[in-house]
Amino acid sequence: FQTGLLSGRHILITAGPTQEAIDPVRYISNHSSGKMGFALAEAAAEVGARVTLVCGPVHLPTPDRVTRVDVLSACDMLAACEAAMPCDLLIAAAAVADYRPEAIAPHKLKKNPGTEDGLVLQLVRNPDILATLSARPDRPFCVGFAAETQNLIAYATRKLLDKNLDLIVANDVADPSIGFNSEDNSVTVIDPQQHSTRFSQASKGLIARQLIAFIAARYHHLHI
Ligand code: PMT
Secondary structure (H helix, E strand, C coil), X not given: CCHHHHCCCEEEEEECECCEEEECCEEECCCCCCHHHHHHHHHHHHCCCEEEEEECCCCCCCCCCEEEEECCCHHHHHHHHHHHCCCCEEEECCECCCEEECCCCCCCCCCCXXXXXXXXXXXXXXXXXXXXXXXXXXXXXXXXXXXXXXXHHHHHHHHHHHCCCCEEEEXXXXXXXXXXXXXXXXXXXXXXXXXXXXXXXXXHHHHHHHHHHHHHHHHHHHCC
């Protein structure tokens, strides 16, 4: 693979979870650590790409030569990605919350005194960042991730087609050794012709370098 093909290209990468506020002290989120997205940003910078990394709240140092934009919510992540456009390639490794509370309570929610009442939270759909950017006239080469706990290849393929992607990276997060907050990963990359390529278990750093090489080859194929 000729990773030099990405030299000077602008690559936008999303990483980490999003936080959807319920009130000033509580939020809805998930277990993404950002490790996969940060490893991709590092690997892309290593091959000379200009990298913008838009990340949710994570505890990771910024890789060298990477421009980092920190956000909290899915709506913030979409706005930061739109502000970073145009880009040549988009790699969406973030675990974006699909829903957010309809309204953020201005003050800490209080329990109803003297009762054992539960709490009903009304949630609304968040914008889909990847599908939004993939539908733009200045559409980049789009690589999505699919975190699944069952029917990995079928669900990932549906996301590839529904979101009009060039590639999707299927990640079986039912296996704790290769999912959220793990050191390693093992993934299957699927293309629109539904050919799949498997990358067997290795550190997220190595998987990221293999993915960047694979993406570079596919991107080059489309742009010669
Ligand atoms: O961060 P780590 O701890 O290292 O874990 C890595 C990971 C498991 C988070 C990563 O490998 C991974 O699979 N990321 C995608 C997680 C996910 O939420 O996938 P999804 O199937 O819900 O979403 C499909 C794709 O659409 C993803 O590229 C996602 O970034 C994107 N999406 C989803 C919803 C939304 N509102 N906007 C989006 O852009």
